[in-house]
Amino acid sequence: MLLQQLVNGLTLGSVYALIALGYTMVYGIIELINFAHGEVYMLGAYIGIVTFSLLTTLHLTSPDSAVTLVCMMIAAILFCGACGITIERLAYRPLRTAPRLSPLISALGVSIFLQNFVMLAQGPRDKGFPELFIQGGLDLPGGRISAIQLFIMATSVLMMVGLHLLVRRTRIGKAMRATAQDKQMASLVGIDVNRVISVTFLIGSALAAVAGVMVGMYYGLINFYIGYIAGVKAFTAAVLGGIGSIPGAMLGGVLLGLIESLGAGYISSEYKDVFAFAILIVVLIFRPTGLLGTDTSKRA
């Protein structure tokens, strides 16, 4: 049972981590809790379905080929990336010099808008996500790992490594880090801050899109409301790890997944969220900036 719970927790955790990355990157750069991020993830899942039904009804690809999955991912990434940039342009950029809570409210407005938009466009009922080619699983002595769980974990790790390399090794990554530290200085040394912020939203949204498609596959069911809960959980994960820190988001996501799964499995399914939050609070009491976070508030 323990092994099974660990597998469950790790899979759930890697999904949280992928979404948490978007939160943490945006936070790192403009100190905004982007409450609309969960909705971007939801959009990703829906675009996945739309792409799938287009491809298969037009007989362009067969439902269980890998090409279909790749097309779904790419379509979701492109669409969500565009959405992320648009949201930033319309709802956050005009508020960049406003008091801190204003963009937060704007983000909530975007979130309500997107949820209701998808409800109107795609209908309020739950939608089944197509079963793709990844089937079967591995039977282990203490449990079972399905192929899709392996796929999710592998993809998440791949994305995170990719993101890490991007932030650490590339020009744009360097520009992002510089902007995160000091927007004014960054613009003085010739970095186009607006572009960097757009790129951040693009990358964060793309990760959320991938998470959306994968979660759709994993659970086989989506609705217009999935972004809300996933968003709150991922935000929690990002703070647990130390918001603004990329490795922190990964760690926080995986930990939260494990806490939830072990808490639900061994103690009580009703109170699993209570445990998750209690652990978060305890962690923050001893490490007020999360597990891997650094204190930016006293920087003056």
Next chain:
Amino acid sequence: MRIVSRSVPLYRRPMVRIILTSLWLGLLSLPLMIELDAAYFGLKRPLMVTGVVATLGLIQWFVSQWGRASPVWADRLAEAGGATFRGLIRRIDRRLLYVLAFAAAVVIPLGLNRYYIDVLTQVGIYATLALGLNIVVGLAGLLNLGYIAFYAVGAYAYGLLATRADVSFWQVLPLGGVLAAVFGVLLGFPALRLRGDYLAIVTLGFGEMIRIVLNNWDSLTGGPNGIIGIARPSLFGFTFSHPIHYYYLILAVVLLTIFSVDRLNQSRLGRAWTAMRDDEVAAEAIGIDLVKTKLLAFGLGATWAGLAGVFFASKMTFISPESFTFFESVIVLCMVTLGGMGSIPGVILGAALLLILPEMMRQFALYRMLVFGAAMVGMMVMRPKGLLTARRRTVPLWRKGCAGSTVVGGPQATSTELRPGPSTGSGRADPMLQPSKEASMTLLETRKLSVDFGGLRALDMVDLSVMAGKIVSLIGPNGAGKTTFFNCVTGLYAPTSGEIRYRGENLVGVKPNHVAGKGVARTFQNIRLFQDMTVLENVMVGGHCRMHASVVGAILRPRSVITEEEELVAKAAELLRFVGLQDKSELWASQLPYGDQRRLEIARAMASDPSLLLLDEPAAGMNPQETNALMELIYAIRASGITILLIEHHMRLVMGISERIMVLDHGVKIAEGTSEEIRADSRVIAAYLGRESAHA
């Protein structure tokens, strides 16, 4: 920074941008319109939604252009409109306005049907909630995303007591408030060390935990079924049943809330909250107890939620955990932010808007939440600081006499005497302060004081003593550890080892506010004034630790509190005159020129009646005339019986006024003595100019 002119390329013109944006939004929404399920397939729905999106985009973009790249006529109109409106309000006596608003709130519902009354009652509930949250978020600057939990506490308190113990509404109403306050303080404890968004998530978690417990503790709370059949309140045999009864009841609660919150805001506590929001470090350094102040903010904020909760339970006669979700917290937060944080009319307006708008939009049916979401974005973009921005009243509305004694530029203010002495104002002069008694007394003393930052030793075995009644300077090259020394003395840093004694009392491990309370005040190298307060208030908040008004006192304002406050205003005015800022007391601190800001910081520090004043580079950035004035000021301060320890790079100033100078270099005290001795000390010269020149 867009400037509309002929040379602007076509695609940058506002109208073109609006069209492009809405086209882009329409395009972006198209993929989601693909729905192969027969139920939704058709052209009408996609076109409609795209239409809505494009229209909203159009409105929103237009709104975001407003005041930036908007045509000149729009600017003028907005300005003229704003000015006229403001002028109108200013001309009408404020009190008359309040009376009119009150009369409207009482009379109008009589002509409304029960649906509108019910909506107004909800506005009342949420206005109470939002005013309470405004204390936490707007005044104290602590982001709380779990505020609705306190509302739940109040509601369940009444629900349980009424159904199980048959306790009456009127008994539970205060109890619910107190209970919620207790929960508020409980939440406050883990939140003490956290800032900003970490605090946000902890409060969010707290709110969710309360809701989950309510939903799962079936034996107590009824779980998801909630509590049914809660008694309606009754008074002398009259039972509240019609919506209008509830309306008047909540109106009373709202008025009580407005009254209390307004008075709290204008009190010692309100100033402490604002100061803490602006700058925690400075607030603590002038003697504000952050722990107490934060807990009070949480507790007092929660109280109103508790009251609203009790009322809500009695109105609904049914409660279940569904009414207390995270989304509710968010909506209340939206009311505060949208209406204008910190502003009482603004917050009420926000509550009214966020409740009445969706009700008005019921005719949009399915589209109502879509439009609502977009409207939220639009309103925020249009007015980022909220619809009505908060302005602290410059002089509190105390009763008669108060305003007279503060008048800036009034008869007393013209007197030019330079040394009124800060302690004469309060009449609370410390007997220890008498120069005769303490002429030879050591006021501050450190022994073997060391501070390590990681591997770096910022202070190394520093022995230092300051005699009472002297002007002592601490000098040394950049990075010598001077400010670190100040931070240790004022309790901001904990020394790694060593002793700090002030009048023989240990200062190590004493919190900054208590250090200030003991009579050590300071200024900061990088000026830390409270930008959101006026000059006068900045000085008034400096007197915080010498005042005694309690929460109850702040709300009820007994004679003693009024006297105390009047004295404080008088003292602050005197201090401003003392530093030469008497003409600027109504300005915002941020509007002052640099030199004035330095002087204001000194006045603020002196408001706490210190015996020892630590000045961190007071002459930085000053021209020679200003420096001379500063020297005069420092002498005057000393003459009033305050000992001065000063960090300064300005050698003319240091050598001119210091009776004793100590030199730090790389954390080590390398010299001590009079200005002549220091001028001659080879190690000092070496430290400042480098080794070679010392040998030369």
Next chain:
Amino acid sequence: MGRQGLWSWNALAFMLLIAANAHAAGTIKVGVAGPLTGDQGALGLELKNGAIIAVEEWNAKGGLLGQKIEIVWGDDQHDPKQAVAVANKFVNEGVVGVIGHFNSSCSIPASTIYRDGKVVQLTPASTNPQFTERGLWNVFRVCGRDDQQGSVAANFIVKRLKKAKVVVLHDKTTYGQGLADETVKALEKAKTKPVYYGSITQGDKDYRPVLTAVRQSDPEVLFYGGIYPEAVLLTKQMRELGMKTIFVSGDGVWAKEFIEIGGKAAEGAFITFTPDQTKIKEAQGVIQRHKEKFGTAVGAYTVYSYVAAVLLFDAIAATQSTDGVKIADHIKKTKWKTALGPIEFDKKGDVLISPYVVWEVKNGKFVELR
């Protein structure tokens, strides 16, 4: 129904739209309330469609008391507070009766306001016993009660399936927990104590942790009190974890999505629900019309909502009155023949005969067990 019929429906719908927009005087207003938007918008849609069909039918017949029927919508977003606002709005606008609300947590607080406003309330979906247990004269429940349904499910598990190791889960909502608790009560009466009783969080997507824990007790049957999205996830994840447990649930799961999305995992599940509506002659009309008008099969609560509306209209027509007390009286003393079969109400406003039977998912279809 021929093409002409279809046209007339459309024309009617159009007229209705105009009538609604124009707020024309001389209409009879009925309130329809439920979660029309928000996360339960899907369920609200079922309620909405049923009411629309009933109104269109009656308006085609010439309306009520010589006037057209107009629907006033009340979106409560399954929020009790909004339900009260909706109720006040309805009373205010002078509706003659209310179809709704959907959730018990909304129906209950709203009902007292309807009583004060002398308005009859017929809920098509609130199954919590408390709705009718408080002695209000104006409330009716067209659907069954949790306790009625629970005993059907328990009997089925014990007597028909003959299984003893039962796990009971619910979604911690009024409906889900009510159903699960009533089932447990009935199970215990039949001397079968559940080996595991617990809840999941509605809206979560991953139930593997709790299922993994459930698996330890090696259950033969899992009874779930809740609605279909979570049921789909539970069955799928159960099968993924290699569990062969039989899935039994209540009417909240009777939705086409349970089979469509659940696919193979849904096969062999047992659901308690009303008798096959397609076999009731009276129900054919509404099922057919739903298909024509909305292009989909009826949802679980569509017919309930339709029946609730029809009962109300019939009672108004029979009493020739819009007086709530008279209407309620008439509904209570009449033996109804409806699209759900014959219905009779007791004093409290509940249907007399438990309307529940057991269905099985077989080859991608719900099949009523005999």
